[in-house]
Amino acid sequence: MELLDQLEQQSVYILRESFRHFERLCMLWSIGKDSTVLLWLARKAFFGHVPFPLVHIDTSYKIPEMIAYRDRLSMEYKLTMIVGQNVKALEFGKTFPATQALPEGDPNKISRVECCGLLKKDALANTLNGTWPRKKLNLKTGQYEIDPDKQPYHGVIVGARADEEGSRSKERYFSPRDKNSLWDIGDQPPEFWNQFKTDFAPGTHVRIHPLLDWTELHIWEYIKREKIPTVSLYYDQGNGTRYRSLGCAPCQSPIKSTAKNVDEIIAELKSGKLKNIAERSGRLQDGKHGLEELRREGYM
Amino acid sequence: MMETMEPKTSSTKSVSSRSLPSASPKEQMNIVIVGHVDHGKSTLVGRLLADTHSLPEGKLQAVKKECERTGKPFEYAFLLDALSDEQDQGITIDTARSFFKTKKRDYIIIDAPGHIEFLKNMISGAARAEAAVLVIDAKEGVRENSRRHGYLLSMLGINQIIVCINKMDLVKGNQTLFQKIEKEYKKFLSEIGSSPPLYFIPVSALHGENLESKSSSMNWYHGPTLLEALDSFNKAPPKSDQKLRMPVQAVYKFTKQGDDRRIIAGRVESGKIKVGDKVVFYPSNKISAVKSIEAFNALKKTEISAGWSTGITLTEEIFITRGQIISHETNGPSVSTRFRANLIWLSKKPFLMEKEYKLKIHTTQEPVRILKIVKIIDASKTGSLKGKKQVNRHDVAELILETRTPIAFDTFQENEATGRFVIVDGYDIAGGGIIVSAEKDDQEDFRAEARLRDFNWIKGGVNQEARAQRLKHHAALVMFVGKAGVGKHKIARAVEKSLFESGISSYMLDGTNILLGVDADLVWIEATQRELVRRFAEVARILLDAGHVVVSTTNAIGLADFAQVQALLPNFPIMIISIDPGSQTNSASDLTLTGQEKESKVVEKISELLRKNQIIIS
Ligand SMILES: Nc1nc2c(ncn2[C@@H]2O[C@H](COP(=O)(O)OP(=O)(O)OP(=O)(O)O)[C@@H](O)[C@H]2O)c(=O)[nH]1
Ligand SMILES: [Mg+2]
Numbered sequence: 001m002e003l004l005d006q007l008e009q010q011s012v013y014i015l016r017e018s019f020r021h022f023e024r025l026c027m028l029w030s031i032g033k034d035s036t037v038l039l040w041l042a043r044k045a046f047f048g049h050v051p052f053p054l055v056h057i058d059t060s061y062k063i064p065e066m067i068a069y070r071d072r073l074s075m076e077y078k079l080t081m082i083v084g085q086n087v088k089a090l091e092f093g094k095t096f097p098a099t100q101a102l103p104e105g106d107p108n109k110i111s112r113v114e115c116c117g118l119l120k121k122d123a124l125a126n127t128l129n130g131t132w133p134r135k136k137l138n139l140k141t142g143q144y145e146i147d148p149d150k151q152p153y154h155g156v157i158v159g160a161r162a163d164e165e166g167s168r169s170k171e172r173y174f175s176p177r178d179k180n181s182l183w184d185i186g187d188q189p190p191e192f193w194n195q196f197k198t199d200f201a202p203g204t205h206v207r208i209h210p211l212l213d214w215t216e217l218h219i220w221e222y223i224k225r226e227k228i229p230t231v232s233l234y235y236d237q238g239n240g241t242r243y244r245s246l247g248c249a250p251c252q253s254p255i256k257s258t259a260k261n262v263d264e265i266i267a268e269l270k271s272g273k274l275k276n277i278a279e280r281s282g283r284l285q286d287g288k289h290g291l292e293e294l295r296r297e298g299y300m
Numbered sequence: 301m302m303e304t305m306e307p308k309t310s311s312t313k314s315v316s317s318r319s320l321p322s323a324s325p326k327e328q329m330n331i332v333i334v335g336h337v338d339h340g341k342s343t344l345v346g347r348l349l350a351d352t353h354s355l356p357e358g359k360l361q362a363v364k365k366e367c368e369r370t371g372k373p374f375e376y377a378f379l380l381d382a383l384s385d386e387q388d389q390g391i392t393i394d395t396a397r398s399f400f401k402t403k404k405r406d407y408i409i410i411d412a413p414g415h416i417e418f419l420k421n422m423i424s425g426a427a428r429a430e431a432a433v434l435v436i437d438a439k440e441g442v443r444e445n446s447r448r449h450g451y452l453l454s455m456l457g458i459n460q461i462i463v464c465i466n467k468m469d470l471v472k473g474n475q476t477l478f479q480k481i482e483k484e485y486k487k488f489l490s491e492i493g494s495s496p497p498l499y500f501i502p503v504s505a506l507h508g509e510n511l512e513s514k515s516s517s518m519n520w521y522h523g524p525t526l527l528e529a530l531d532s533f534n535k536a537p538p539k540s541d542q543k544l545r546m547p548v549q550a551v552y553k554f555t556k557q558g559d560d561r562r563i564i565a566g567r568v569e570s571g572k573i574k575v576g577d578k579v580v581f582y583p584s585n586k587i588s589a590v591k592s593i594e595a596f597n598a599l600k601k602t603e604i605s606a607g608w609s610t611g612i613t614l615t616e617e618i619f620i621t622r623g624q625i626i627s628h629e630t631n632g633p634s635v636s637t638r639f640r641a642n643l644i645w646l647s648k649k650p651f652l653m654e655k656e657y658k659l660k661i662h663t664t665q666e667p668v669r670i671l672k673i674v675k676i677i678d679a680s681k682t683g684s685l686k687g688k689k690q691v692n693r694h695d696v697a698e699l700i701l702e703t704r705t706p707i708a709f710d711t712f713q714e715n716e717a718t719g720r721f722v723i724v725d726g727y728d729i730a731g732g733g734i735i736v737s738a739e740k741d742d743q744e745d746f747r748a749e750a751r752l753r754d755f756n757w758i759k760g761g762v763n764q765e766a767r768a769q770r771l772k773h774h775a776a777l778v779m780f781v782g783k784a785g786v787g788k789h790k791i792a793r794a795v796e797k798s799l800f801e802s803g804i805s806s807y808m809l810d811g812t813n814i815l816l817g818v819d820a821d822l823v824w825i826e827a828t829q830r831e832l833v834r835r836f837a838e839v840a841r842i843l844l845d846a847g848h849v850v851v852s853t854t855n856a857i858g859l860a861d862f863a864q865v866q867a868l869l870p871n872f873p874i875m876i877i878s879i880d881p882g883s884q885t886n887s888a889s890d891l892t893l894t895g896q897e898k899e900s901k902v903v904e905k906i907s908e909l910l911r912k913n914q915i916i917i918s
Contacts, residue, residue: 001607001608003326003327003328003406005608006328006607009567009607012609013609016550019550020550020622043596043597045609046554047561047563047611049559163398165382166382166396167382169382170394170395170396188421188424189420190420190722191424192424193720193732195660195721195722197728199724199726199727213397213408226597292384
């Protein structure tokens with residue numbers, strides 16, 4: 001069996017286990033390449049269907065093309081698309097971009113990491129547990145409406161990969177989060193063979209990571225093999241830059257690259273100049289242990 | 301601009317793809333690094349990553365710079381120990397995965413912690429490895445976790461092992477010391493019955509000697525470097541040539557999405573499955589044949605082999621639930637309630653004799669308890685303890701376990717995937733182990749009778765699934781048990797009646813009626829209890845085959861006979877309702893009543909149970 005098949009088959013197995021054990025299951029969908037591969041794997045696992053909702057945390061700073069792609073794909077695949085947002089923080093301008101112009105030391109200034117905490121981590125936690133309103137795409141009208149369902153999700157599928165950064169390399173396939181979405185890295189449950197943590201206390205939830213064993217290169221090789229559609233931001237449109245990892249517009253910079261299609265990205269990753277540059281280097285919020293802190297507190 | 305949404309079927313290759321290297325189908329191997337705390341595992345991995353240029357550019361410099369800034373001496377281990385707590389304390393807390401490649405293959409290295417406190421993390425890492433590197437500090441020699449980890453590797457079935465005697469720089473490359481440690485460790489392994497490691501290599505992780513390149517200071521060593529040794533390892537042969545084992549993971553029917561296929565999903569763990577194959581579901585003995593092999597965005601296959609998470613449809617629809625193993629009529633798995641196992645316990649709460657736990661094995665889960673503790677092995681030393689009444693944290697034990705109802709399994713020797721299990725206590729995985737042998741329970745003969753009967757059963761023109769669709773429910777046996785005089789009969793009659801009124805084809809089978817007729821001959825000879833139960837179950841078998849929900853009550857057959865009834869009726873759901881005025885909840889029954897409840901309440905509870913067990917089709 002080829003390596004890509006092996007990776008695919010294990011991910012499918014994990015997805016089916018999660019669907020079996022978690023009645024309240026959802027998949028976080030960030031629009032990026034990993035989420036998109038994850039969605040594809042779900043269709044493999046469930047023979048063309050996606051039997052659970054996708055949850056997208058909209059910071060409002062995503063590049064417009066990403067949102068258009070999300071809605072177009074949802075309509076085409078008939079997905080249950082749920083969107084959550086930190087409406088208050090946006091309303092009161094408590095974000096990094098909105099306070100960027102303030103002088104250094106101003107108490108109202110919001111750092112990049114704080115902004116991630118508010119717009120992503122907090123929005124995620126409160127969308128998952130149902131305390132903040134969720135919006136759901138109406139597949140008939142193409143409009144988002146308030147979702148009457150306020151029940152918490154207990155199983156959350158996430159596209160994190162071990163090769164992305166330090167704290168992700170310590171993840172389990174099934175990783176419990178407590179009532180406050182906290183991750184106790186020092187005391188994680190054992191994970192034997194293919195027996196996963198599928199029992200959980202009320203109020204807690206479990207993050208499920210089907211892509212843990214995949215590397216960035218595997219993701220692109222799989223996109224190529226399966227001909228999976230991806231957003232064009234990953235490709236150079238002629239100005240010699242492209243995005244390697246997709247986040248919010250103000251906090252990510254494109255990399256210098258002339259890769260115009262999947263083949264060229266694979267070649268670039270394999271032998272080209274990117275081989276030795278960390279994937280999230282374009283993400284400006286990561287810092288020293290900044291990402292570890294965010295992730296301990298519930299960030300994906 | 302976006303690409304199209306659906307997979308392109310035509311070969312619209314981009315122009316530039318011709319000149320690019322094609323994705324080489326390389327293999328990948330998981331290796332785990334184990335050994336006693338501080339013996340240099342993370343350093344070895346960090347150094348290996350640095351020497352094979354597997355680190356992102358600038359990472360090494362960044363870590364070095366950070367150390368300078370904080371005044372900490374630089375450690376290669378910091379490349380792995382990414383958590384702030386790990387760096388502060390200088391130990392590995394959790395396994396980390398990193399990636400490197402050689403010409404031969406891609407590796408995932410799992411760096412395990414050596415501290416006993418994090419043994420569960422070490423196991424989690426080791427359980428996914430195909431080969432292991434065990435690190436021993438030359439200066440400290442063989443220590444407690446060098447032994448414990450060695451034992452666990454063998455228990456986990458990892459037998460491609462390299463022992464690295466590390467920190468050779470601290471002992472000036474002393475060959476005699478190296479040989480002494482090698483001898484001592486080999487002796488330990490042979491005492492616990494493990495096979496000897498394939499290589500012993502003297503290394504200095506810190507100075508990168510004998511990892512990627514040969515040591516210049518230890519000329520007396522002529523064996524391979526660590527990388528050479530790793531590359532000499534082999535991937536396990538494909539399991540396609542073994543007996544078929546496909547545990548049922550789920551049965552899917554996405555009717556709402558306009559998909560009428562009823563797909564039995566699962567991973568083929570070994571062997572192959574072909575369209576047209578006659579397949580048996582164990583332990584239920586149900587039989588059908590494979591109609592198709594289903595997949596999304598892939599070519600239709602007529603055969604699928606080990607490793608694939610697949611789905612099949614059947615020619616004859618049968619009622620199947622998760623946890624059954626699909627195999628063939630011959631070469632099926634073992635079926636029993638008892639097996640002998642080697643187990644490692646990881647929970648702070650001990651594994652107790654009297655308590656019931658949850659066993660998870662392949663895709664099934666089942667209440668389980670310890671029948672017997674054969675011995676507890678102190679994995680850190682040699683020798684074992686007998687007569688212990690519980691299994692404590694970090695103990696390795698040989699046990700006989702008993703499940704409430706029979707399960708299908710194999711020994712670990714025969715089939716890894718269906719021969720290993722975990723034990724869940726409350727919400728947590730508390731321990732895990734491998735099955736050494738199937739043990740006979742008291743129902744062995746009856747199980748054999750049932751298998752022979754079920755495999756050769758002559759089916760009518762109307763199959764069970766068709767009956768179930770017509771009746772809107774599956775067949776099931778609801779047994780009322782309890783002491784004489786508690787009012788079982790009255791309740792059973794009432795349940796039969798109201799189920800019938802709600803549209804269920806219920807039938808009350810009173811044991812007395814069987815005694816009067818079927819058992820009439822037994823009145824004159826020494827009637828054994830087991831023969832009475834056997835005849836009762838065979839009569840019930842006919843009624844169940846006809847699709848009824850059989851409500852039974854009898855004083856002659858009680859809870860004690862349940863295991864026998866179950867062995868004889870493996871392919872029908874059985875629910876036990878205990879009637880006990882003292883309302884002692886009995887763990888073996890599905891529902892306990894006092895007999896004083898209102899009739900409507902009882903019926904409601906039983907209907908709920910039928911729905912929960914998917915007997916009633918909604
Ligand atoms: N002199 C010398 N020191 C070494 C060598 N390898 C490791 N060390 C030192 O030994 C100490 C422990 O190394 P680690 O790599 O953290 O040990 P570990 O086995 O990963 O420890 P845990 O993961 O906590 O069990 C560090 O201070 C290393 O610098 C070596 O080859 N020579
Ligand atoms: Mg370490």
